[in-house]
Amino acid sequence: MAxxxxxxxxxxxxxxxxxxxxxxxxxxxxxxxxxxxxxxEEEINEIFRTMHTIKGSSAMMGLDNMSKLAxxxxxxxxxxxxxxxxxxxxxTLYDIVFNxxxxxxxxxxxxxxxxYTATDFSEQITRIKGYAAVLKGEAxxxxxxxxxxxxxxxxxxxxxxxxxxxSAPALTSVKVYFEDDCKMENLRALLVINxxxxxxxxxxxxPADIETNGDTAQVIIETGFDISFAPADGKTVDAVVxxxxxxxxxxxxxxxxxxxxxxxxxxxxxxxxxxxVYFEDDCKMENLRALLVVNxxxxxxxxxxxxPADIENNxxxxxxxxxxxxxxxxxxxxxxxxxxxxxxxxxxxxxxxIEDAAPKAExxxxxxxxxxAAPAVxAAPAVxAAAPKTExxxxxxxxxSKEQINNTIAxxxxxxxxxxxxxxLNKLDTLVDLVGEIVITEAMVxxxxxxxxxxxxNFQKAARQLRKLxxxxxxxxxxxxxxxxxxxxxxxxxxVRDMKVKLNKDVDLIFEGEETEVDKSIIDQxxxxxxxxxxNSMDHGIEDNVEDRIAAGKxxxxxxTLSAYNASGEVxxxxxxxxxxxxxxxxxxxxxxxxxxTRPASEYSEKEILNMIMLPGFSTNEQVTExxxxxxxxxVVRKNIEKIGGSVSVDSKFGQGTSFIIxxxxxxxxxxxxxxxxxxxxxxxxINSIKESFKAKPSQLVKDTDGKEMIMIRGECxxxxxxxxxxxxxxxTDDLYEGIVILVEAxxxxxxxxxxELIGEQQVVVKPFSPLLNNYxxxxxxxxxxxxxxxxSITIILDVGNIITDF
Amino acid sequence: xxxxTNVTYTADGAEVLFFDIGDTVYGIEIKYINEIIGIEQITVxxxxxxxxxxxxxxxxxxxxxISIRKRFGxxxxxxxxxxxxxxxxxxxxxxxxxxxxxxxxxxVVKKDIISKVPDSKSVNSNRYLKSIINMxxxxxxxxxxxxxxxx
Numbered sequence: 001m002a003x004x005x006x007x008x009x010x011x012x013x014x015x016x017x018x019x020x021x022x023x024x025x026x027x028x029x030x031x032x033x034x035x036x037x038x039x040x041e042e043e044i045n046e047i048f049r050t051m052h053t054i055k056g057s058s059a060m061m062g063l064d065n066m067s068k069l070a071x072x073x074x075x076x077x078x079x080x081x082x083x084x085x086x087x088x089x090x091x092t093l094y095d096i097v098f099n100x101x102x103x104x105x106x107x108x109x110x111x112x113x114x115x116y117t118a119t120d121f122s123e124q125i126t127r128i129k130g131y132a133a134v135l136k137g138e139a140x141x142x143x144x145x146x147x148x149x150x151x152x153x154x155x156x157x158x159x160x161x162x163x164x165x166x167s168a169p170a171l172t173s174v175k176v177y178f179e180d181d182c183k184m185e186n187l188r189a190l191l192v193i194n195x196x197x198x199x200x201x202x203x204x205x206x207p208a209d210i211e212t213n214g215d216t217a218q219v220i221i222e223t224g225f226d227i228s229f230a231p232a233d234g235k236t237v238d239a240v241v242x243x244x245x246x247x248x249x250x251x252x253x254x255x256x257x258x259x260x261x262x263x264x265x266x267x268x269x270x271x272x273x274x275x276x277v278y279f280e281d282d283c284k285m286e287n288l289r290a291l292l293v294v295n296x297x298x299x300x301x302x303x304x305x306x307x308p309a310d311i312e313n314n315x316x317x318x319x320x321x322x323x324x325x326x327x328x329x330x331x332x333x334x335x336x337x338x339x340x341x342x343x344x345x346x347x348x349x350x351x352x353x354i355e356d357a358a359p360k361a362e363x364x365x366x367x368x369x370x371x372x373a374a375p376a377v378x379a380a381p382a383v384x385a386a387a388p389k390t391e392x393x394x395x396x397x398x399x400x401s402k403e404q405i406n407n408t409i410a411x412x413x414x415x416x417x418x419x420x421x422x423x424x425l426n427k428l429d430t431l432v433d434l435v436g437e438i439v440i441t442e443a444m445v446x447x448x449x450x451x452x453x454x455x456x457x458n459f460q461k462a463a464r465q466l467r468k469l470x471x472x473x474x475x476x477x478x479x480x481x482x483x484x485x486x487x488x489x490x491x492x493x494x495x496v497r498d499m500k501v502k503l504n505k506d507v508d509l510i511f512e513g514e515e516t517e518v519d520k521s522i523i524d525q526x527x528x529x530x531x532x533x534x535x536n537s538m539d540h541g542i543e544d545n546v547e548d549r550i551a552a553g554k555x556x557x558x559x560x561t562l563s564a565y566n567a568s569g570e571v572x573x574x575x576x577x578x579x580x581x582x583x584x585x586x587x588x589x590x591x592x593x594x595x596x597x598t599r600p601a602s603e604y605s606e607k608e609i610l611n612m613i614m615l616p617g618f619s620t621n622e623q624v625t626e627x628x629x630x631x632x633x634x635x636v637v638r639k640n641i642e643k644i645g646g647s648v649s650v651d652s653k654f655g656q657g658t659s660f661i662i663x664x665x666x667x668x669x670x671x672x673x674x675x676x677x678x679x680x681x682x683x684x685x686x687i688n689s690i691k692e693s694f695k696a697k698p699s700q701l702v703k704d705t706d707g708k709e710m711i712m713i714r715g716e717c718x719x720x721x722x723x724x725x726x727x728x729x730x731x732x733t734d735d736l737y738e739g740i741v742i743l744v745e746a747x748x749x750x751x752x753x754x755x756x757e758l759i760g761e762q763q764v765v766v767k768p769f770s771p772l773l774n775n776y777x778x779x780x781x782x783x784x785x786x787x788x789x790x791x792x793s794i795t796i797i798l799d800v801g802n803i804i805t806d807f
Numbered sequence: 808x809x810x811x812t813n814v815t816y817t818a819d820g821a822e823v824l825f826f827d828i829g830d831t832v833y834g835i836e837i838k839y840i841n842e843i844i845g846i847e848q849i850t851v852x853x854x855x856x857x858x859x860x861x862x863x864x865x866x867x868x869x870x871x872x873i874s875i876r877k878r879f880g881x882x883x884x885x886x887x888x889x890x891x892x893x894x895x896x897x898x899x900x901x902x903x904x905x906x907x908x909x910x911x912x913x914x915v916v917k918k919d920i921i922s923k924v925p926d927s928k929s930v931n932s933n934r935y936l937k938s939i940i941n942m943x944x945x946x947x948x949x950x951x952x953x954x955x956x957x958x
Binding site: 437440680681682726727728729767769770771772773776777778781783786788792793794795796 | 848850851852853854855856859862863864867868869870871901902903956957
């Protein structure tokens with residue numbers, strides 16, 4: 001991945017994860033507000049913050065296009081927030097924002113590929129800026145007020161701050177002089193600009209036409225080169241100035257007027273608490289203990305600054321700390337928590353809270369927002385006075401960006417921020433593998449052949465304990481990988497929203513049981529099928545004409561329900577609509593036309609007919625629309641679901657609606673299985689597909705005219721599949737009445753399997769077949785994978801679904 | 808003479824493990840070989856071609872095992888204590904066990920005694936061979952693992 005600068009690659013994963021999460025949240029907020037068709041103050045702030053974070057992190061990753069797009073949206077919402085304009089066309093606004101969110105998502109996708117070239121968003125940005133200008137234009141008189149209320153800002157930003165960005169923090173102006181006789185001063189100036197672009201959120205310079213106008217070289221020599229900038233997130237004014245100073249040929253860089261560092265400006269929005277900490281007498285190395293305090297409390301509060309500031313590298317500060325105590329300033333919603341943390345840090349003797357450091361009344365929220373730079377100075381005199389200017393923002397900057405991310409991720413759970421970590425999924429996979437090995441090894445130890453015939457009470461006791469712990473470990477590991485399905489569901493809101501507009505259908509999307517948890521790797525595989533089915537329901541399910549619905553006695557508003565629940569080791573997801581339903585006759589006619597039928601049409605049950613829509617090459621819609629009807633619909637869905645070990649079925653009442661029922665296993669890797677022997681081979685049948693097992697009696701055997709055997713159980717006949725026949729094995733017995741019959745069910749069908757013997761129940765870890773074997777259709781022959789048993793032998797796990805359908 | 812044989816050479820020549828199948832000595836380049844183990848319990852996998860005997864458990868990995876005799880259309884002989892499974896590992900990490908009658912030694916074969924397989928008119932005759940090694944002790948055949956296992 002050469003798309004990032006060195007050192008940034010490691011951050012790329014984090015960036016992708018964070019930005020994706022943020023964009024998803026953005027969509028959710030938009031969706032919510034669109035339903036209510038108004039923005040609350042909180043939502044606007046939320047969107048603003050989200051965009052701000054994306055802007056910052058994108059700039060950090062060197063993704064200028066993303067950063068600029070986010071910036072444009074941020075600006076637009078700033079206008080909305082500050083000026084409170086009358087938004088005439090909500091639709092346009094949503095269109096713009098959704099569009100931008102889509103573009104960013106697509107860009108993130110691109111980013112994960114090996115070849116990446118930045119997409120040009122300038123058209124979109126122009127559109128956003130245009131709309132922002134419209135918003136602003138309408139509300140121009142109001143906009144003047146907040147601008148005037150920020151004298152600190154105007155004073156600092158003496159060099160032309162553009163009207164559109166009254167939001168921006170005060171600009172810093174510098175004058176740059178180049179070495180005498182270095183020639184081409186204009187291009188050298190351009191180099192300076194290029195170098196600092198990334199570090200600045202706002203940048204202007206005089207003369208402006210250095211790139212195209214060679215005469216500007218003379219101007220620069222005579223009057224110097226004027227740059228006004230606002231540092232980007234996490235950058236300080238000094239950092240930018242440093243960049244300028246280190247640019248080749250730059251002789252000097254004078255700061256004409258100094259604006260605030262972004263981080264400090266923002267810090268003002270919270271109240272600053274000051275605490276003086278004293279350490280135990282004679283505890284030694286007070287400076288390092290102080291550092292420990294700082295590091296500890298950083299986890300529970302933000303914007304930590306402290307006096308003396310150079311504790312880390314100046315041992316002399318010990319003395320100061322002993323004599324005057326150690327002064328810590330921070331902002332936190334829960335100062336009590338911070339106090340407790342300080343108190344519990346080792347060697348801390350006492351602490352006192354300095355009440356008057358930040359009188360609450362002095363930093364009212366409104367003022368903090370409009371005149372950002374000013375309150376920072378007022379509210380935190382301690383910070384400014386004692387700490388060197390550069391130290392404070394540096395310490396505060398990372399804390400600030402962290403806070404923003406946390407704020408948006410755990411929207412309302414203020415206190416929960418330090419209790420979440422994100423872990424690479426690969427590591428979890430390894431962990432699951434390891435646990436699987438442990439499960440096998442445990443069985444290897446406890447049912448070791450060497451132990452046979454020995455009476456080992458204590459060993460058995462310990463073994464039981466081990467088994468219990470192992471199964472707890474397994475549950476715990478599995479639960480780590482479990483994520484609520486709501487993430488996948490929420491994505492559907494967006495699809496329904498888009499289709500509602502395009503298809504002009506009014507539909508409610510209802511979630512049920514979205515807190516149901518499913519393995520992360522399954523959820524990832526579930527997105528596409530879900531999307532397809534929801535699209536299907538929208539497109540084909542819900543009636544095209546409202547009149548049809550009213551005539552059928554339904555509410556004019558369509559309804560699509562996504563529900564999820566747990567049932568016997570599986571998660572069941574139902575996508576139901578109250579639309580027109582599937583017409584079985586039409587399906588049958590179409591199937592006949594497409595030559596899918598294998599039996600005479602009259603022999604198919606309604607359920608079978610309905611499930612035909614999932615056969616390859618079937619699409620009931622006569623017309624191919626943008627959303628569905630390419631003939632690769634439901635069969636792809638079925639394949640995808642089967643790939644993750646699940647199944648799909650359809651249930652529909654003509655005229656009343658259609659439901660798609662997806663059954664997926666909770667987890668892929670460990671299965672509860674029943675071992676059965678057939679001759680020398682041992683097969684494992686997943687317990688959740690076994691209904692019962694029994695010895696057959698002669699009275700139960702029924703043969704049809706072709707000599708096919710069937711077993712009659714409680715008045716119902718099920719086909720008998722002799723496993724040794726099917727797999728061409730040498731059985732211990734071919735006598736039906738000596739072997740064991742296992743009634744299995746999959747995909748709504750039942751059959752009886754004949755094996756020699758039941759061996760026992762065991763949890764097995766599914767291992768996929770080697771690619772060499774997969775070449776020979778082992779899956780189609782009803783083998784799902786294999787597993788290693790306690791004694792080291794291998795068992796083949798049967799896929800009941802495939803056995804039944806192929807029989 | 809040694810051109811186009813697609814064999815990897817070190818400074819001294821190519822390292823080859825030799826083994827017997829019937830009366831013929833075959834070789835496999837050492838770079839493919841992961842380990843050599845004695846014959847062990849093979850679990851039968853139903854409904855796969857004859858030459859794949861089944862799967863074995865190598866330290867928690869399930870590895871398919873093929874019989875070279877079957878692959879070459881020869882009669883299988885009963886396994887004895889000299890029967891070995893040569894475990895081959897491909898570049899993609901896939902492992903496959905190959906049952907051979909008995910294993911000889913690893914020899915560094917000089918480049919100049921390795922020669923191309925003659926083109927044959929009949930389609931199938933030499934398809935698993937990579938090259939021919941003309942040693943003093945006799946002619947030995949170097950097998951092409953990719954073709955032997957994957958085709």
